[in-house]
Amino acid sequence: MPSLKDLKTRIGSVKSTQKITKAMQMVAAAKLRRAEEAARAGRPYAERIETVLANLAAGLTPGAPGPKLLTGTGDDKVHLLVVATAERGLCGGFNSSIVRLAREHIIKLQGEGKTVKLFMVGKKGDEQLKRLYGDLVVERLYFTDVKSVGFDQAAQVSNRLLEMYEAGEFDRAHVFFGAYESVISQVPTALQVIPAEPPKGADADQGDKPPYEYEPGEEEILESLLPRYVAVQVFRALLENAASEQGARMSAMDNATRNAGDMIDKLNLQYNRARQAQITTELVEIIAGAESV
Amino acid sequence: MSQFAFSLVSPERELFSGDVDAVLVPGSEGLFEVRAGHAPLMATLSPGMLEVHRGGTVQKTFVRGGFADVSPNGLTILAEKAVAEAELKGDVVADEKALAQKTLGDSAADPDAQLDAQRALGTLENF
Numbered sequence: 444m445p446s447l448k449d450l451k452t453r454i455g456s457v458k459s460t461q462k463i464t465k466a467m468q469m470v471a472a473a474k475l476r477r478a479e480e481a482a483r484a485g486r487p488y489a490e491r492i493e494t495v496l497a498n499l500a501a502g503l504t505p506g507a508p509g510p511k512l513l514t515g516t517g518d519d520k521v522h523l524l525v526v527a528t529a530e531r532g533l534c535g536g537f538n539s540s541i542v543r544l545a546r547e548h549i550i551k552l553q554g555e556g557k558t559v560k561l562f563m564v565g566k567k568g569d570e571q572l573k574r575l576y577g578d579l580v581v582e583r584l585y586f587t588d589v590k591s592v593g594f595d596q597a598a599q600v601s602n603r604l605l606e607m608y609e610a611g612e613f614d615r616a617h618v619f620f621g622a623y624e625s626v627i628s629q630v631p632t633a634l635q636v637i638p639a640e641p642p643k644g645a646d647a648d649q650g651d652k653p654p655y656e657y658e659p660g661e662e663e664i665l666e667s668l669l670p671r672y673v674a675v676q677v678f679r680a681l682l683e684n685a686a687s688e689q690g691a692r693m694s695a696m697d698n699a700t701r702n703a704g705d706m707i708d709k710l711n712l713q714y715n716r717a718r719q720a721q722i723t724t725e726l727v728e729i730i731a732g733a734e735s736v
Numbered sequence: 737m738s739q740f741a742f743s744l745v746s747p748e749r750e751l752f753s754g755d756v757d758a759v760l761v762p763g764s765e766g767l768f769e770v771r772a773g774h775a776p777l778m779a780t781l782s783p784g785m786l787e788v789h790r791g792g793t794v795q796k797t798f799v800r801g802g803f804a805d806v807s808p809n810g811l812t813i814l815a816e817k818a819v820a821e822a823e824l825k826g827d828v829v830a831d832e833k834a835l836a837q838k839t840l841g842d843s844a845a846d847p848d849a850q851l852d853a854q855r856a857l858g859t860l861e862n863f
Contacts, residue, residue, distance in 0.1 A: 484749035491745060491812050495778070495805055594747040594816075658765050658779040667780055668803065671816070678747055 461703035468696035475689035515638035523613035528568030535695035597678030621687035629687035741810030760787035783856035
């Protein structure tokens with residue numbers, strides 16, 4: 444049976460923990476709003492570039508050798524998994540669920556006899572995968588001191604990806620990230636970025652309208668467009684990831700705050716019981732003393 | 737003068753969207769102007785000033801890298817970087833200049849990139 448003083452200190456410490464989780468929840472909520480806005484602001488560009496790419500890809504003669512970024516290397520041996528996670532913990536199962544999905548893919552691909560390489564974006568995922576698959580990691584990129592992800596970060600990732608692709612270091616690349624659905628639901632997702640897959644049905648915009656003129660040629664445009672498309676895909680993944688992270692942290696901290704509240708209630712009850720018991724014993728002792736006189 | 741829909745988007749946000757009279761676009765093959773009813777055209781951009789004419793006013797924006805997409809529905813500029821003239825000062829200009837200088841140094845073998853970098857420096861000189 445803990446003493447009254449012990450209980451009091453415990454209540455105090457749980458209360459201050461609750462204050463911290465509450466503050467973290469509110470910070471996450473504010474950051475989430477900003478991250479959501481950023482994700483929304485980036486959407487027009489992504490949509491337009493998808494339409495443009497779909498138009499161009501549809502215009503290519505089928506079967507003709509197109510740019511490597513669109514058609515692939517013709518091989519399917521080496522897979523690069525870009526695992527994008529958060530830089531910080533305390534966000535529920537956010538990082539773990541992305542890592543789990545990546546791990547499932549690694550096991551499946553290795554079972555098929557393919558070579559797997561890892562490109563870790565974000566510290567937390569790296570820490571989790573390091574133990575099992577440390578030797579597969581070919582590249583690491585942390586954005587620890589970046590306040591909010593911008594296109595520059597995405598360009599950094601995609602430039603590195605393109606360099607490696609040019610050097611023939613892999614045949615296919617997937618990005619793993621948490622797709623943001625709502626505050627309570629973030630779905631770990633794998634998105635193929637290389638070779639680029641233009642979305643189906645996005646070319647409804649022009650249909651059989653007059654043909655485009657290209658300045659400079661069609662191929663040059665496609666060549667400068669594809670790397671940008673890859674960058675945009677990576678950017679989208681990073682933005683969604685940022686929103687998901689804050690959403691996950693917000694609900695995790697909300698839970699923690701609630702749990703701390705429950706705990707305080709329980710401890711308070713215990714404290715009051717103990718206090719009453721003490722008063723009762725004191726009274727009994729006084730009465731017993733008075734009687735014996 | 738008839739107007740047409742124009743939107744200027746960068747990866748981070750949509751900078752402009754609305755009806756305009758004419759837009760002067762710094763294409764990589766030369767400056768061109770888009771007005772209502774322009775034939776469908778897809779062009780790459782070179783660094784420079786984009787001029788948007790709208791009801792007698794001119795709005796200037798520095799753009800670097802990207803595409804101009806003229807479709808029957810209007811003109812869309814997808815710019816890698818877009819900075820309004822009013823915001824073009826201090827660090828932003830310094831960063832862009834540094835980038836252009838770097839391209840100039842790195843791309844000795846690529847005349848197109850050289851030209852682009854020189855254009856960027858030329859445009860930024862006045863800021």
